[in-house]
Amino acid sequence: MSQRGLFDMSSTDPQIEPYMSQQLDENIMLRDEEVVGDNVAKLTTQLGIIVRNGNIVPLTFLDWNNVPDDIIDAIxxxxxxNLNICPEEYKPICMKNCNSIWKDHKNKIKAKYFKPRSSDPNLKDDVPMYIVPSQWEQLVEYCRTSDAEVYK
Structure with a gap:
C-alpha cells in the first residue's frame, strides 16, 4: 500500500524501516521529525480550529513562547x-505546528483588519467577526505602540 506520504507499516523493506519511527493513527505517522500521511490535513485542520479560537489561545500573547503551559497541555x-495512537514524541512537532498556525492567524488578522485602518480612532469598536472583543481592543492598542513596530 504505497500512497503519497504514507508508508505501508507492514513493510519489511530495510531502506524504508529507518524512516518509520512512530505511527500516530492508521493514516498519520512521524518520519524524520515531520508528520506524514493521508490524514495530516485533517490533523492540521484540527490544530487550526483549536489555535484560531481566541477562547482557547488568546491573540493577546506577544508570541507563542508566552502561551502558558496549561493552554499548551489542553491543546x-x-x-x-482525537488520535488512535499519539506518542509523547509528537508533542514538540504538534506544538511547532500550532505555533506556525497561530502566528500566521495573528498576522493575517493584523494585515486584514488593523493595517488598512490603523489610524481610525474607532477601530477598537469595530471588532472583526470571530475575534474576542476584549482581545481585539488589546491587540489594537498594542499594534499602535512603538514596541509593536520593533517586534515585527
Whole structure:
C-alpha cells in the first residue's frame, strides 16, 4: 500500500524501516521529525480550529513562547483524544505546528483588519467577526505602540 506520504507499516523493506519511527493513527505517522500521511490535513485542520479560537489561545500573547503551559497541555490533550495512537514524541512537532498556525492567524488578522485602518480612532469598536472583543481592543492598542513596530 504505497500512497503519497504514507508508508505501508507492514513493510519489511530495510531502506524504508529507518524512516518509520512512530505511527500516530492508521493514516498519520512521524518520519524524520515531520508528520506524514493521508490524514495530516485533517490533523492540521484540527490544530487550526483549536489555535484560531481566541477562547482557547488568546491573540493577546506577544508570541507563542508566552502561551502558558496549561493552554499548551489542553491543546495536547485534545490532540491525543482525537488520535488512535499519539506518542509523547509528537508533542514538540504538534506544538511547532500550532505555533506556525497561530502566528500566521495573528498576522493575517493584523494585515486584514488593523493595517488598512490603523489610524481610525474607532477601530477598537469595530471588532472583526470571530475575534474576542476584549482581545481585539488589546491587540489594537498594542499594534499602535512603538514596541509593536520593533517586534515585527
Amino acid at each position: 495536547w490533550k485534545d490532540v491525543k483524544d
